[in-house]
Amino acid sequence: MTVASDAHTDHTPGAPAPLAAAYQPAEVESRRYEQWVSGGYFRADATSDRPPFTIVIPPPNVTGSLHVGHALDHTIQDALVRRRRMQGYEALWLPGMDHAGIATQNVVERKLASEGLSRHDLGREQFVERVWQWKAESGGAILGQMRRLGDSVDWDRERFTMDDGLSRAVLTIFKKLYDDDLIYRAERIINWCPRCLTALSDIEVDHSDDEGELVSIRYGDGDDSIVVATTRAETMLGDTAVAVHPDDERYQHLVGREVELPLTGRRIPIVADTHVDPAFGSGAVKVTPAHDPNDFEIGQRHNLPSITIMDERAVVTVHGPFQGLDRYEARPAVVAALRAQGRIVAEKRPYVHSVGHCSRCKTTVEPRLSLQWFVNTGPLARAAGDAVRDGRVRIEPAELAKRYFAWVDNMHDWCISRQLWWGHRIPVWYGPDGETVCVGPDDEVPTGEGWRQDEDVLDTWFSSALWPFSTLGWPDETPELARFYPTSVLVTGYDILFFWVARMMMFGLYAMDGRQPFDVVALHGMVRDQFGKKMSKSFGNVVDPLDWIDRFGADATRFTLARGANPGADVPVSEEWCQGSRNFCNKLWNATRFALMNGATTQGPLPEHAELSSVDRWILSRLQHVIAEVDEQFEAFEFAKVCDTLYHFAWDDVCDWYVELAKPVLGAGGPAADATRRVLGHVLDALLKLLHPVIPFVTDELWSALTGEATLVRGPWPSADPAYLDDAAEAELAALQRVVTEVRRFRSDQGLKPGQRVIATLRGLPGAGLAAHEPLIRSLARLDAPEEGFAATASLAIAGGVDVELDTRGTVDVAAERARLEKDRAAAEKEAAQCRAKLGNPAFVDKAPDAVVAKIKDRLAVAEADLARIAAALEALPTS
RNA sequence: GGGCGCGUAGCUCAGCGGGAGAGCAUCCGCCUUACAAGCGGAGGGUCGCAGGUUCGAACCCUGCCGCGCCCACCA
Numbered sequence: 001m002t003v004a005s006d007a008h009t010d011h012t013p014g015a016p017a018p019l020a021a022a023y024q025p026a027e028v029e030s031r032r033y034e035q036w037v038s039g040g041y042f043r044a045d046a047t048s049d050r051p052p053f054t055i056v057i058p059p060p061n062v063t064g065s066l067h068v069g070h071a072l073d074h075t076i077q078d079a080l081v082r083r084r085r086m087q088g089y090e091a092l093w094l095p096g097m098d099h100a101g102i103a104t105q106n107v108v109e110r111k112l113a114s115e116g117l118s119r120h121d122l123g124r125e126q127f128v129e130r131v132w133q134w135k136a137e138s139g140g141a142i143l144g145q146m147r148r149l150g151d152s153v154d155w156d157r158e159r160f161t162m163d164d165g166l167s168r169a170v171l172t173i174f175k176k177l178y179d180d181d182l183i184y185r186a187e188r189i190i191n192w193c194p195r196c197l198t199a200l201s202d203i204e205v206d207h208s209d210d211e212g213e214l215v216s217i218r219y220g221d222g223d224d225s226i227v228v229a230t231t232r233a234e235t236m237l238g239d240t241a242v243a244v245h246p247d248d249e250r251y252q253h254l255v256g257r258e259v260e261l262p263l264t265g266r267r268i269p270i271v272a273d274t275h276v277d278p279a280f281g282s283g284a285v286k287v288t289p290a291h292d293p294n295d296f297e298i299g300q301r302h303n304l305p306s307i308t309i310m311d312e313r314a315v316v317t318v319h320g321p322f323q324g325l326d327r328y329e330a331r332p333a334v335v336a337a338l339r340a341q342g343r344i345v346a347e348k349r350p351y352v353h354s355v356g357h358c359s360r361c362k363t364t365v366e367p368r369l370s371l372q373w374f375v376n377t378g379p380l381a382r383a384a385g386d387a388v389r390d391g392r393v394r395i396e397p398a399e400l401a402k403r404y405f406a407w408v409d410n411m412h413d414w415c416i417s418r419q420l421w422w423g424h425r426i427p428v429w430y431g432p433d434g435e436t437v438c439v440g441p442d443d444e445v446p447t448g449e450g451w452r453q454d455e456d457v458l459d460t461w462f463s464s465a466l467w468p469f470s471t472l473g474w475p476d477e478t479p480e481l482a483r484f485y486p487t488s489v490l491v492t493g494y495d496i497l498f499f500w501v502a503r504m505m506m507f508g509l510y511a512m513d514g515r516q517p518f519d520v521v522a523l524h525g526m527v528r529d530q531f532g533k534k535m536s537k538s539f540g541n542v543v544d545p546l547d548w549i550d551r552f553g554a555d556a557t558r559f560t561l562a563r564g565a566n567p568g569a570d571v572p573v574s575e576e577w578c579q580g581s582r583n584f585c586n587k588l589w590n591a592t593r594f595a596l597m598n599g600a601t602t603q604g605p606l607p608e609h610a611e612l613s614s615v616d617r618w619i620l621s622r623l624q625h626v627i628a629e630v631d632e633q634f635e636a637f638e639f640a641k642v643c644d645t646l647y648h649f650a651w652d653d654v655c656d657w658y659v660e661l662a663k664p665v666l667g668a669g670g671p672a673a674d675a676t677r678r679v680l681g682h683v684l685d686a687l688l689k690l691l692h693p694v695i696p697f698v699t700d701e702l703w704s705a706l707t708g709e710a711t712l713v714r715g716p717w718p719s720a721d722p723a724y725l726d727d728a729a730e731a732e733l734a735a736l737q738r739v740v741t742e743v744r745r746f747r748s749d750q751g752l753k754p755g756q757r758v759i760a761t762l763r764g765l766p767g768a769g770l771a772a773h774e775p776l777i778r779s780l781a782r783l784d785a786p787e788e789g790f791a792a793t794a795s796l797a798i799a800g801g802v803d804v805e806l807d808t809r810g811t812v813d814v815a816a817e818r819a820r821l822e823k824d825r826a827a828a829e830k831e832a833a834q835c836r837a838k839l840g841n842p843a844f845v846d847k848a849p850d851a852v853v854a855k856i857k858d859r860l861a862v863a864e865a866d867l868a869r870i871a872a873a874l875e876a877l878p879t880s
Numbered sequence: 881g882g883g884c885g886c887g888u889a890g891c892u893c894a895g896c897g898g899g900a901g902a903g904c905a906u907c908c909g910c911c912u913u914a915c916a917a918g919c920g921g922a923g924g925g926u927c928g929c930a931g932g933u934u935c936g937a938a939c940c941c942u943g944c945c946g947c948g949c950c951c952a953c954c955a
Contacts, residue, residue: 286955353954403883498951577892580917583915584917591914593914593915594914594915640893655914745920754920843935848936849898
């Protein structure tokens with residue numbers, strides 16, 4: 001039998017728990033998350049008197065699982081919320097998901113297609129039922145991923161854009177907008193997807209440069225003929241005019257007259273319109289009001305008829321020979337027919353031009369005249385712009401506000417009807433005599449013969465635009481709404497600044513009587529690979545966050561993402577960097593192990609100032625700086641800097657120096673050791689708290705082991721205490737580090753083994769303020785005290801006035817040492833020369849600030865002193 | 881066609897008016913009693929190019945070259 005016992009059997013509360021030899025994330029993560037949820041630590045109380053802090057999650061689409069971009073988004077939000085929670089705020093992070101209308105419908109339709117079915121085979125009701133089934137599956141997977149990530153969301157408040165409450169909010173605002181004449185129904189040109197068979201808003205259309213063929217066609221004959229160009233020849237069947245610029249002298253004589261439209265026998269007018277660019281092509285444009293947005297507007301201006309020539313599947317419906325042809329069949333057929341008549345005067349192939357595609361299925365969009373519902377965005381968009389202009393809402397980083405203004409200040413009316421089945425059905429009923437009734441949540445639905453509801457559903461962004469207040473109970477005046485609105489920060493990628501943020505602003509300000517939906521919009525970038533490339537399946541560089549969590553831990557995954565997250569900037573990540581983050585977590589683990597093995601404690605106050613060594617005072621001073629920096633960086637959403645600051649403090653200051661300096665003190669015992677145990681406990685306590693928002697699992701586990709407390713989820717958050725700032729101690733430790741580093745460098749250059757005994761004298765320590773530290777320096781630099789027969793064979797001149805004379809007889813490599821000193825001398829000479837040059841320049845001495853001149857003088861003095869010592873050291877070298 | 885941003889060490893980036901930095905990678909030496917997922921040390925950059933402002937420029941201004949993103953109704 002041994003005395004060693006299992007780590008979890010004999011641990012009593014309040015006593016430090018023994019830690020395993022290395023951090024094993026999996027077990028800790030599941031145990032801690034369970035503890036956090038069952039302890040109710042993430043629940044936000046609408047009735048407490050703490051200051052509120054609210055973030056509503058950008059609801060993930062129920063189309064699949066979370067990708068690494070979500071992991072970034074969630075890590076940032078979780079860090080913000082966790083810090084506020086530790087600071088004593090009533091912190092609410094509200095989770096939920098988006099029904100994602102067209103995207104989800106497409107996913108389910110694809111699944112059906114693999115069974116050989118279409119949605120029409122099932123019918124509307126059954127199809128929607130299938131989508132709800134899918135939502136249950138996919139949504140469950142997403143919630144599981146959020147748990148793995150460690151998201152500290154309030155699970156009791158989870159919402160879905162199609163749950164009862166949010167549907168009620170949709171009806172309420174639709175009615176309000178309708179009554180305020182901000183929603184209307186009109187026949188307009190809209191983007192139409194002939195595959196999805198629905199209207200699309202501008203932002204659901206992706207433009208790309210595609211190859212096409214530009215053909216020039218002669219309309220009319222003889223003196224009355226005019227040439228127009230098009231990439232969509234089939235649309236000429238619907239032409240109702242030709243337009244020229246009013247100032248274009250070439251066509252003055254034709255304006256007001258008619259020409260014959262080939263193939264159709266129709267005669268169409270020539271109109272003058274300033275939209276036409278006289279410099280492009282022939283300077284004449286064919287006008288197809290029913291199939292082109294510009295042409296539609298020209299048609300409106302000149303009272304032209306609109307002739308729809310294609311159905312919703314983009315199949316031609318007119319003119320015998322072409323009837324029944326798909327647009328891509330009709331196009332060459334029309335060109336061939338025109339060519340047969342000798343009307344094709346020029347062809348340009350390939351001709352690259354911008355073409356719109358359905359963002360969901362990539363089908364080329366066909367502009368189409370149709371009857372749709374629109375939101376009149378004018379007044380709403382103006383208010384949305386003003387809220388940022390007058391500073392009520394801050395966009396971080398500020399540069400991206402320009403993009404926001406460009407968008408809201410030029411917004412077209414928003415087409416909100418979609419010819420889909422999955423979504424909020426438009427709450428409008430049409431009566432038998434043409435009556436139209438908009439029905440709010442508490443209104444009676446019209447009954448009786450002939451009444452029917454609009455078949456269409458609302459654009460998915462209509463409901464997500466309500467997210468910041470609908471999730472808090474609006475339209476009811478709930479305690480949650482009163483307490484948690486406006487939300488504090490909206491965290492999202494800059495890619496949906498327009499899609500979502502601008503719309504939440506419009507509806508939030510409108511529904512909440514001018515109160516903004518959030519105070520700050522904190523934008524982050526896209527996650528990319530280690531070479532800055534976009535992640536794509538075809539390129540094979542996609543990272544699955546769950547894979548990293550499995551292999552390196554949730555904390556390592558989060559730290560890797562946060563470490564690259566500068567405001568608005570893209571975040572490059574790689575597996576190697578995640579390994580580095582894992583190593584960092586393990587470093588913290590081992591540092592805490594060391595502390596516990598040596599009796600570090602967080603019990604009781606820190607020792608009095610007089611009992612603290614300068615080493616203790618140094619690390620405490622550094623800690624105050626770090627706390628202040630981290631607070632500033634958090635407030636500025638500079639997560640990369642937060643991580644960098646804490647990484648270097650933990651690894652360099654605490655582990656590499658403080659712990660190493662503490663070892664001999666702890667070994668010696670006595671009051672000094674006791675003070676060090678308290679300081680070490682205090683520093684680790686603060687460090688773990690500062691890191692907790694970013695890497696919650698490992699820090700909570702270690703903090704519990706260190707303090708015996710259950711969890712630090714509720715804080716407190718450390719605050720900087722200026723009383724512990726100590727410039728003298730910092731200067732002293734900097735000098736100590738210089739001496740130790742120089743000796744180590746000497747040993748390394750000399751090829752001395754770490755075990756190799758080196759005896760040395762240390763001169764000048766009192767002058768450098770290091771008198772008390774000789775034992776520590778000897779310990780860290782592995783220098784033995786001089787003994788009988790000591791003879792210096794090498795000398796190190798160290799900035800700050802310390803000389804180390806070493807007796808390395810039998811081991812020193814004179815040539816190597818000489819080379820080392822020569823290199824140092826060259827560096828010092830360069831430094832001195834630079835300083836002298838500056839000081840020799842009267843303009844510099846005259847115009848530069850005194851502090852800068854004084855600094856240069858100091859540098860020169862140091863360099864000159866170094867040169868003197870190096871010269872002496874070279875002199876002392878054996879000549880052979 | 882407009883707008884925004886970026887070019888700093890092999891890679892990814894920080895620094896943004898007074899001594900060129902970090903992480904990873906590379907090289908050398910170490911199982912030094914918390915940690916080899918570690919320790920110690922080293923090498924590596926005319927800060928895209930050309931002008932200008934300044935006592936002084938990676939940093940401010942102008943132009944050029946090369947990248948990236950966003951918006952837009954190029955028939």
